[in-house]
Amino acid sequence: MTDTREQFRPPDHPHDHFLLTTVVGSYPKPKWLNRARELVADEDSKFTEAHFAEAKDDAARLVTGEHERCGLDVVVDGEMRRNEMVEYFFRRIDGCEFPGRVKVWGHNYFDKPAVVDEVSCSEPWLVDEYEFTAGVATRPVKVPITGPYTLARWSFDEAYGSTEALAHDLADLVNEEIDRLVAAGARYIQIDEPALATTPDDHALVGECLERIAADVPEDVRLGLHVCYGDYSRIYPEMLEFPVHEFDLELANGDYEQIDVFTEPEFTKDLALGVVDVHDAEVESVARIKANILQGLRVVPPERLTVSPDCGLKLLPREVAYEKMANMVQAAREVEAELDAGEVDVGRVSASAD
Amino acid sequence: MTAFVATTTGVYPLPDWAKDALADLKGHQRGGLVSGDEGAEVTDVYDRARAEVVDLQRDAGLDRVVEGQLRWDDMLAHPLAVHDNVETGGIVRYYDNNNFYRDVRVVDELTADGDVAADLAALADLDVVPEARQAVLPGPYSLADLATDAHYGGEGDFLEAVAEFLAGEVAALPEVATLFLLEPSLVTAADGVDDAATAAIDRVADATDADVVVHTYWGALDEAVYGRLLDAAVDGVGHDFVHGREGSLELLAEHGSHDQLAVGAVAGRNSRVESPAEIRDAAEAAVERVGAVETVYLTPNTELCYLPVGRFEAKLRALAETAQTTEVTA
Numbered sequence A: 001m002t003d004t005r006e007q008f009r010p011p012d013h014p015h016d017h018f019l020l021t022t023v024v025g026s027y028p029k030p031k032w033l034n035r036a037r038e039l040v041a042d043e044d045s046k047f048t049e050a051h052f053a054e055a056k057d058d059a060a061r062l063v064t065g066e067h068e069r070c071g072l073d074v075v076v077d078g079e080m081r082r083n084e085m086v087e088y089f090f091r092r093i094d095g096c097e098f099p100g101r102v103k104v105w106g107h108n109y110f111d112k113p114a115v116v117d118e119v120s121c122s123e124p125w126l127v128d129e130y131e132f133t134a135g136v137a138t139r140p141v142k143v144p145i146t147g148p149y150t151l152a153r154w155s156f157d158e159a160y161g162s163t164e165a166l167a168h169d170l171a172d173l174v175n176e177e178i179d180r181l182v183a184a185g186a187r188y189i190q191i192d193e194p195a196l197a198t199t200p201d202d203h204a205l206v207g208e209c210l211e212r213i214a215a216d217v218p219e220d221v222r223l224g225l226h227v228c229y230g231d232y233s234r235i236y237p238e239m240l241e242f243p244v245h246e247f248d249l250e251l252a253n254g255d256y257e258q259i260d261v262f263t264e265p266e267f268t269k270d271l272a273l274g275v276v277d278v279h280d281a282e283v284e285s286v287a288r289i290k291a292n293i294l295q296g297l298r299v300v301p302p303e304r305l306t307v308s309p310d311c312g313l314k315l316l317p318r319e320v321a322y323e324k325m326a327n328m329v330q331a332a333r334e335v336e337a338e339l340d341a342g343e344v345d346v347g348r349v350s351a352s353a354d
Numbered sequence B: 001m002t003a004f005v006a007t008t009t010g011v012y013p014l015p016d017w018a019k020d021a022l023a024d025l026k027g028h029q030r031g032g033l034v035s036g037d038e039g040a041e042v043t044d045v046y047d048r049a050r051a052e053v054v055d056l057q058r059d060a061g062l063d064r065v066v067e068g069q070l071r072w073d074d075m076l077a078h079p080l081a082v083h084d085n086v087e088t089g090g091i092v093r094y095y096d097n098n099n100f101y102r103d104v105r106v107v108d109e110l111t112a113d114g115d116v117a118a119d120l121a122a123l124a125d126l127d128v129v130p131e132a133r134q135a136v137l138p139g140p141y142s143l144a145d146l147a148t149d150a151h152y153g154g155e156g157d158f159l160e161a162v163a164e165f166l167a168g169e170v171a172a173l174p175e176v177a178t179l180f181l182l183e184p185s186l187v188t189a190a191d192g193v194d195d196a197a198t199a200a201i202d203r204v205a206d207a208t209d210a211d212v213v214v215h216t217y218w219g220a221l222d223e224a225v226y227g228r229l230l231d232a233a234v235d236g237v238g239h240d241f242v243h244g245r246e247g248s249l250e251l252l253a254e255h256g257s258h259d260q261l262a263v264g265a266v267a268g269r270n271s272r273v274e275s276p277a278e279i280r281d282a283a284e285a286a287v288e289r290v291g292a293v294e295t296v297y298l299t300p301n302t303e304l305c306y307l308p309v310g311r312f313e314a315k316l317r318a319l320a321e322t323a324q325t326t327e328v329t330a
Helices: A029-042 A049-070 A126-138 A147-153 A163-183 A200-214 A257-262 A286-297 A318-340 B016-026 B040-060 B075-081 B115-125 B138-147 B155-171 B193-206 B223-231 B245-255 B276-292 B309-325
Strands: A093-099 A101-105 A108-111 A114-120 A142-146 A188-192 A222-227 A246-249 A268-276 A305-308 B003-006 B086-093 B100-106 B134-138 B147-149 B179-183 B211-215 B234-238 B261-264 B297-301
Touching: A029 A049, A049 A126, A093 B211, A101 B100, A114 A163, A114 A257, A126 A163, A142 A163, A147 A163, A147 A200, A163 A188, A163 A200, A188 B115, A200 A222, A246 A305, A246 B276, A268 A286, A286 A305, A286 A318, A305 B179, B003 B309, B016 B040, B040 B115, B040 B309, B075 B086, B075 B115, B075 B134, B075 B138, B075 B155, B115 B134, B115 B155, B134 B138, B134 B155, B138 B147, B138 B193, B147 B155, B147 B245, B155 B193, B179 B193, B193 B211, B193 B223, B211 B261, B211 B297, B223 B245, B234 B245, B234 B297, B245 B276, B261 B276, B261 B309, B276 B297, B297 B309
Parallel strands: A142 A188, A188 A222, A222 A246, A246 A268, A268 A305, B003 B297, B100 B147, B134 B179, B179 B211, B211 B234, B234 B261, B261 B297
Antiparallel strands: A093 A114, A101 A108, B086 B100
16 A cells, blocks of 8 residues: 555654654533533524534634644544534434434433434535644644444434445445545545444444445545454454554553554554553553553554554543643654664564564 | 233333433433432432333333333443442443443442342332332343452352342342343353353242243344253243344244243334334244243343433334234134
8 A cells, every 4th residue: 555654744853753643533622612512502592503613613723723732743623513423424414313312321322313214415524624624733634534334333223224234325425525525635534433343243344334435535545444442353353454554443441451462463554553541531651651652563663653542532631631642742752762763672573472 | 822911121211301310410420320329319310210111111001010220320230330249340331332331340249239129119109010010130141241250259159149149139029020131141142151050040030939031132042042041940031033033033943932932022222113013023923933822022122221212112102002902812
């Protein structure tokens, strides 16, 4: 595959080595944005949709800037315009309805869509979001998009009677959206498929969907796949066949107990390694994150390693999310300097099995 | 004569008003989930919500009424999650769902604490007669599978302790007509099912005079596991006709059935509302394979907490209508 990574190296990057730093996507929303969402839903309020749109623009500008201040090489707007990773997309898809809230865990619910007819889509999902973010960012922008398999698995299917048929149709809609994003200038697209972790036996279906999506994507566009909170041994090495450049994986949460899964057979794609835990409000030290980064270097060489949090940061307090990102970037820069100086033993397990 | 009895598997979704009220009172983090010693305000919400779902079942015309297991924040792991000698840890995935429960870690002896009996006593307070009452509990194999043992030190000892604990819970129940033991792990962890697993089920079933149905789901049972269940001292086995219809029918044709069986023909995890004709078709297909049995329970395949409230209610009505309109067969 073409090298899609070098285009994201900042012109003023201080080291020869480059560990691309980025986020998975979501980021804590400013409290005033949540308040604005409540106000616009309140019929007695004078707060209008136009006001809410302005609030979302402000939040996207703010968080994009916050990512840049952390020093991230590739930024996201923190998904300020999205309420939830499945519902957001189905609100823009025809052929579905929202029969009510369902539980995720405890007293956390989401408005789970029900597919009641053939799915279709007449409006862009993320192009406005991308164009706005790219317009305010001084760094390259990544676009996370929920993948068709997760959209299919995490909605109710009342119409298709087959996860496969529904996922294929949704893959065509995701494909159309990615075409629009690429036309708008997006060069780094991350497909989120957390449902793969819950039903790993469906990896072939995920692969088929990705083939439908990747077929039309130009060579210079970087495609990533994010998977989290699962037993990776059940999808590895089969996932290496997927037509993406990079796998973004949660591994810090389990303290890298699954890292060896990826050492045999050889990991042939780029690895975006989760190096901070998003479900723990304690900020990892730079030293700790550096040690985590070295875990990734056991799997891929530095030129194929991306450094990222485990998953979306949205459930953390905002200042904690910021500190985690700032420490993560500092850790990556320090490891790069040590790599430049030849001070890091890049002991890939496949090369030096012990 | 085969009687068709409409009932449910419990673990209901909370009414929407109760979702909001409890989120306000208990918060959104795992520290706020049920502990077994909830305060008066939280208890009041659950009492009102329980009365509502009991009314719903009676209004729909179901033949058995459950208390709804609305307090079961941790789904089938609930009876351990509220136990004094169990620590609750991080959030872990519940089977292959996008749902999570608190890791339940048993750190000391499991003695019966009557948590389930207390909720079921409310059915009597709501004037549900004993012949219409149904209790729902996790089966011992599934509960042990969902939990982590940090006290007993051996799989066999742990399963036995969990069974003993559940038997104590069952013995404390008020009079009920039927006990459903939900045992999805018999499907998902079939490899571990041995004599000890069926002995554990027997131990729990022995603790009551009620009819006991071991209800299984997330697919059809493995043939060997079903063979063991046929030897268990229970009144019936429940089968998943949504995710394992063909496999279940083969088992019934090949090995027969107890005098009772449950047909899980309504999808607990899909919002599409089944018609009475569909449910009847599943039940009749089962009866065709086994010949006349005493009782066929018409049920959802899984617990029902995955559904939005409106669809959940419609499914209960469809089950009741099916039982009312299906002729008793000779």
